[in-house]
Amino acid sequence: MKRIIWATQIAALYCFTWIVSLIPEKLSKRFGIWVGLLFSVVLGSRRRIAEQNISRALDYMRSQPEWNCNIPTAEGIAREVFCNLGLSLVETCRLYHGKENDLIDRIEIRGMEYYDKARSMKKGLIFLTGHCGNWELMALAYARLFKTPLSVVARRQNNPYLNSMVEQMRMHYDNTVIYKDNALRNMISVIRRDGTVGLLVDQSVFPDEGYLIDFLGRPAWASKAPVLIARKTGVPILPAFIHREEDRHVIEIHPPILFEGESDEQGWQNDVKTYSLAIEQFIIANPTQWYWVHRRWKRTEGL
Numbered sequence: 001m002k003r004i005i006w007a008t009q010i011a012a013l014y015c016f017t018w019i020v021s022l023i024p025e026k027l028s029k030r031f032g033i034w035v036g037l038l039f040s041v042v043l044g045s046r047r048r049i050a051e052q053n054i055s056r057a058l059d060y061m062r063s064q065p066e067w068n069c070n071i072p073t074a075e076g077i078a079r080e081v082f083c084n085l086g087l088s089l090v091e092t093c094r095l096y097h098g099k100e101n102d103l104i105d106r107i108e109i110r111g112m113e114y115y116d117k118a119r120s121m122k123k124g125l126i127f128l129t130g131h132c133g134n135w136e137l138m139a140l141a142y143a144r145l146f147k148t149p150l151s152v153v154a155r156r157q158n159n160p161y162l163n164s165m166v167e168q169m170r171m172h173y174d175n176t177v178i179y180k181d182n183a184l185r186n187m188i189s190v191i192r193r194d195g196t197v198g199l200l201v202d203q204s205v206f207p208d209e210g211y212l213i214d215f216l217g218r219p220a221w222a223s224k225a226p227v228l229i230a231r232k233t234g235v236p237i238l239p240a241f242i243h244r245e246e247d248r249h250v251i252e253i254h255p256p257i258l259f260e261g262e263s264d265e266q267g268w269q270n271d272v273k274t275y276s277l278a279i280e281q282f283i284i285a286n287p288t289q290w291y292w293v294h295r296r297w298k299r300t301e302g303l
Contacts, residue, residue, distance in 0.1 A: 010161040020090055021097035028090050036086020040079060043293075050078040050292040060217030066284040080288035084244065088134040095140055096169050103249075104141045111240075111253030115146065118236040118256040124191030126237045128226055130202030130279045131291035133242040138251060139198055143174035145251075151176045151190045152198040153183050184229070191235045201226055202279050202291075204298050211269040212300070213276055216283065219300045227271040230259040239278035243289040254278050 023031055040047045054074035061067050071077050091103055109115075118125050127142070127150065129135060142150040152170065156179045157163040170177055178186045178197070187197050201223045210223045230237055236256035242249055257278075259271045283290045 006159045006161050009159060010165060013162070014165070017093040017096050020093035021099055023090070025102060028094070029087065032087035032090035033083045034086065035089060036083040037079070039086060040082035046293045047078055047082065049295060050081055051075055053292045053296060054078055054287070056218060056297075057216040061284045061287060064281075064284045066281050068285065069287050071288070077287050078292065081290070081292050084133070084289060085291075085293075087244070088136065091134055092136050095137065095173075098172075100140070100173075103137060104144055106248040107137075107141055107145060107242075108245075108248055108250045109145060109253065110250060111255075114253045114255050115238065115240075118238045121236055121256075122194055124194050124233065124235045125196045126191070126226060126229065126235055127196055127198045128201060128237050128239050128275060128278075129198070129241055130200060130282070131294070132202075132282060132286070133244055133289045134249060135200065135242060137249060138240075138242040139175060140170070140173040142196075142198070146196075148196060149174040149176065150196050150198050151178050151187070153178045153180060153187065153200070155180050184225070187229055188233060191229065191233050197229075199226060201275070202296070203294055204296055207299065211272045213269070213273050215276055215296070216280055218297050220297050221299060222272050222276045224268060224272055226275055227259050227268055230257075230271075231263070234258075237275055239275060241279075241282040241286075243282075243286045252282070 020028075020031075051074045054077050058074055061069075069077070071080065094100065094103065129138065139150060139152050142148075152175055154166075154177050157166065167177055178190070190197050205221050205223045207221060209225070210221045212219055213222050214220070215222065226237055229235060236258055238256050239254040240251055242251045244250075257274060259274075262270075
C-alpha cells in the first residue's frame with residue numbers, strides 16, 4: 001500500500017512540474033509570484049514562523065552596515081520571501097524538464113577571482129552556502145558555470161521514487177549526491193580527489209553537532225562539520241550565495257577561508273563564527289532572499 005501511495009505522489013508531482021514547465025517564460029514570473037503568495041496563505045503556520053523570525057532579527061539587521069532594505073515590516077519581508085520561494089519552484093520545474101538555458105545563461109558571477117584562488121590550491125573545495133535565493137539553481141548550474149562537477153550533501157527522501165527523481169535531475173546537470181547517513185567519509189573522499197563539495201549550513205543543529213554562536217543578534221546552534229572537514233583535509237572553504245536582481249540571478253563569491261587556528265574548543269567555535277558571519281552578512285544585505293521559514297533558533301530558549 002505504501003508503494004502505491006509513493007507512486008501516486010510522484011506521478012502527481014511529475015505532472016505538476018511538467019505543466020509548470022510549459023508555461024511561457026514571459027508568464028512564469030507572474031505565475032511564480034502567485035504560487036508564492038498562495039503558499040503564504042495555505043502554509044499560514046510557516047508564514048508566521050518567518051514573520052516571527054524576521055521581527056526578532058529586524059532591529060539587529062537595521063543596525064548593520066550591510067542593511068539596505070526599504071521594506072519597513074517583518075510581514076512585508078516575509079511576503080517577499082514567499083514570492084521568492086514560488087519563483088524558485090517554477091524555475092526548478094523548468095530545470096527538471098530541461099528548459100535551463102534561459103535561466104543559467106543569465107546568471108552573473110561576482111568574485112570569480114576568489115574561486116580561481118581557491119582552486120589553485122589543489123586541495124579540493126567546499127562551496128559553502130545557505131538556503132538563499134534559488135539555491136537549487138546554483139547547485140544545478142554549477143558544472144556549466146565552473147566547468148567541474150559538484151557533489152551535494154542531501155537528506156535521503158522517504159519516498160524512494162522521489163529520491164530517484166531528484167537523483168536523475170542532479171545527474172543530468174553533472175551533480176552527484178552524498179547522503180547524510182555516510183556523509184563525512186564520502187565528502188573527504190571527494191575532496192582528496194580535488195573535487196568540490198556543496199554544503200548548505202545555515203540551519204539549526206543539535207548541540208553535539210555544533211557550537212553556540214550569535215546569529216543575527218540571537219544565540220543559535222551552528223554546524224561544526226565544515227570546520228571538521230577543513231581542519232582534517234586542509235581544504236579551503238569558499239562562501240558563495242545566489243540572489244535575484246531584476247531579471248537575472250547573481251552568485252557572489254567571497255574570499256576563501258582556511259581554518260588553521262587553535263585546535264581547542266575556543267578555536268573551533270571561532271571558526272564556526274567565521275563562516276557563519278559570511279552567511280549573516282548575506283542575509284542582512286538580502287533579507288527577502290533567505291529561507292526564514294525554518295526554526296533557525298530552536299533549542300536556544302532561555303539562553
